[in-house]
Amino acid sequence: MAPNSASRQSRSEVPEVVINRLPQYVRILNRLLDDGTQVVSSQQLGEKLQVTPAQIRKDLSYFGRFGKQGRGYSVRDLLDRLRQILGINSPWNVAVVGVGRLGRAILSYPGFNPDGFRLVAAFDLSSKVVGETVGGLVVQNMDELDQVVGREKISIAIVAVPVEYTQNVVDQLVACGVRAILNYAPITPQVREGIRIRNIDPVLSLQSMTYYINDE
Amino acid sequence: MAPNSASRQSRSEVPEVVINRLPQYVRILNRLLDDGTQVVSSQQLGEKLQVTPAQIRKDLSYFGRFGKQGRGYSVRDLLDRLRQILGINSPWNVAVVGVGRLGRAILSYPGFNPDGFRLVAAFDLSSKVVGETVGGLVVQNMDELDQVVGREKISIAIVAVPVEYTQNVVDQLVACGVRAILNYAPITPQVREGIRIRNIDPVLSLQSMTYYINDE
DNA sequence: GGATGTGAAGTATTTCACAGCC
DNA sequence: GGCTGTGAAATACTTCACATCC
Numbered sequence: 001m002a003p004n005s006a007s008r009q010s011r012s013e014v015p016e017v018v019i020n021r022l023p024q025y026v027r028i029l030n031r032l033l034d035d036g037t038q039v040v041s042s043q044q045l046g047e048k049l050q051v052t053p054a055q056i057r058k059d060l061s062y063f064g065r066f067g068k069q070g071r072g073y074s075v076r077d078l079l080d081r082l083r084q085i086l087g088i089n090s091p092w093n094v095a096v097v098g099v100g101r102l103g104r105a106i107l108s109y110p111g112f113n114p115d116g117f118r119l120v121a122a123f124d125l126s127s128k129v130v131g132e133t134v135g136g137l138v139v140q141n142m143d144e145l146d147q148v149v150g151r152e153k154i155s156i157a158i159v160a161v162p163v164e165y166t167q168n169v170v171d172q173l174v175a176c177g178v179r180a181i182l183n184y185a186p187i188t189p190q191v192r193e194g195i196r197i198r199n200i201d202p203v204l205s206l207q208s209m210t211y212y213i214n215d216e
Numbered sequence: 217m218a219p220n221s222a223s224r225q226s227r228s229e230v231p232e233v234v235i236n237r238l239p240q241y242v243r244i245l246n247r248l249l250d251d252g253t254q255v256v257s258s259q260q261l262g263e264k265l266q267v268t269p270a271q272i273r274k275d276l277s278y279f280g281r282f283g284k285q286g287r288g289y290s291v292r293d294l295l296d297r298l299r300q301i302l303g304i305n306s307p308w309n310v311a312v313v314g315v316g317r318l319g320r321a322i323l324s325y326p327g328f329n330p331d332g333f334r335l336v337a338a339f340d341l342s343s344k345v346v347g348e349t350v351g352g353l354v355v356q357n358m359d360e361l362d363q364v365v366g367r368e369k370i371s372i373a374i375v376a377v378p379v380e381y382t383q384n385v386v387d388q389l390v391a392c393g394v395r396a397i398l399n400y401a402p403i404t405p406q407v408r409e410g411i412r413i414r415n416i417d418p419v420l421s422l423q424s425m426t427y428y429i430n431d432e
Numbered sequence: 433g434g435a436t437g438t439g440a441a442g443t444a445t446t447t448c449a450c451a452g453c454c
Numbered sequence: 455g456g457c458t459g460t461g462a463a464a465t466a467c468t469t470c471a472c473a474t475c476c
Contacts, residue, residue, distance in 0.1 A: 023423035087430030207239035214303030
């Protein structure tokens with residue numbers, strides 16, 4: 001009977017749907033900064049994001065007043081504020097569990113580091129893989145999880161293990177003190193209150209698109 | 217000024233948020249069917265999905281009356297109906313574009329086929345990869361895209377190319393007649409009305425979780 | 433008795449529209 | 455003049471609660 005706590009505004013006042021949009025604002029602002037754009041209006045941001053300007057202004061208003069009337073937002077200032085709000089102004093250490101094909105792709109992906117995440121450890125269940133170097137990291141045994149998570153101050157894990165091991169791995173991670181998990185297996189692992197989990201599930205995404213392309 | 221058309225109920229009456237939940241119902245029902253469960257109530261489904269029973273009943277009511285009062289839902293019947301509604305009762309042919317590490321992981325993933333999707337073609341921009349066999353498919357040159365998409369009746373594509381090529385690849389796919397795209401690059405490609413697109417973006421997922429684990 | 437299907441009630445989220453400020 | 459910030463209005467979504475039916 002417990003309702004979907006993940007889609008419910010938890011402690012704070014800010015709706016989760018707003019939080020989920022902020023990273024997209026950060027991404028666009030980063031691009032504008034690279035382009036040398038100094039100031040941007042909610043109108044312009046909205047065009048780039050396919051969102052109404054009112055929504056952007058309303059979203060930002062949950063956190064303060066960042067703009068200048070008649071002008072717009074300073075790209076650099078707004079970016080800094082949003083990064084601070086999201087907690088990505090200083091980087092997070094991340095562990096990857098599961099070094100199969102998907103885990104290797106994740107470990108080799110260069111997109112995490114510039115955006116606030118450092119992949120600092122890799123683990124696998126199979127001793128065949130342990131000891132191998134992937135993406136600059138030596139794959140470690142799960143026995144070492146607790147120690148490494150503590151030593152490296154790892155709060156976030158990416159889980160890319162076969163579905164049948166996933167809940168168990170998630171439980172181990174939570175027991176070690178990991179507080180946010182990105183799961184690639186096609187289940188929704190159960191976690192206790194206070195632990196954040198997101199699932200990446202291409203099959204579910206495909207299956208909802210087929211509804212719209214089925215009949216025409 | 218155009219509002220976010222992807223999160224808006226398009227042609228039909230059914231809210232997109234409902235459509236997005238149906239694949240999860242399908243997944244649970246599949247599992248129940250494998251377990252040999254014949255009948256299930258919205259109560260029981262809700263427990264497994266962490267959703268209120270009322271929501272499940274309301275969601276299903278958009279499409280008809282599938283249950284029996286006092287009894288619940290026939291697992292097999294409900295599954296068949298939902299698969300039909302979603303358009304996954306017969307399989308879709310899917311092309312994968314981009315055979316780097318991520319593309320290889322996708323091509324080797326066994327989870328698409330049982331759930332209504334057949335990966336039938338792989339393409340890459342680089343001639344280094346073309347001709348190689350990955351996941352049982354010979355990687356083809358982009359020159360052949362149009363012909364293969366037509367011949368194989370491919371309506372769905374998975375795009376896993378570097379971000380700088382993504383918009384171009386998406387445009388080519390749409391030009392060939394592809395109608396739904398699952399994009400793994402960290403941008404939101406622009407597509408014309410009527411084309412469905414979903415993005416899988418682990419960085420955005422991580423960045424929204426850090427908000428919640430930042431302060432405690 | 434027990435569970436569905438559904439209007440009505442209750443929340444949440446988005447958009448409007450305009451006062452206020454640069 | 456132009457654009458933000460924001461109450462209020464509008465819309466969307468969820469949950470309630472109960473008549474209805476097996």
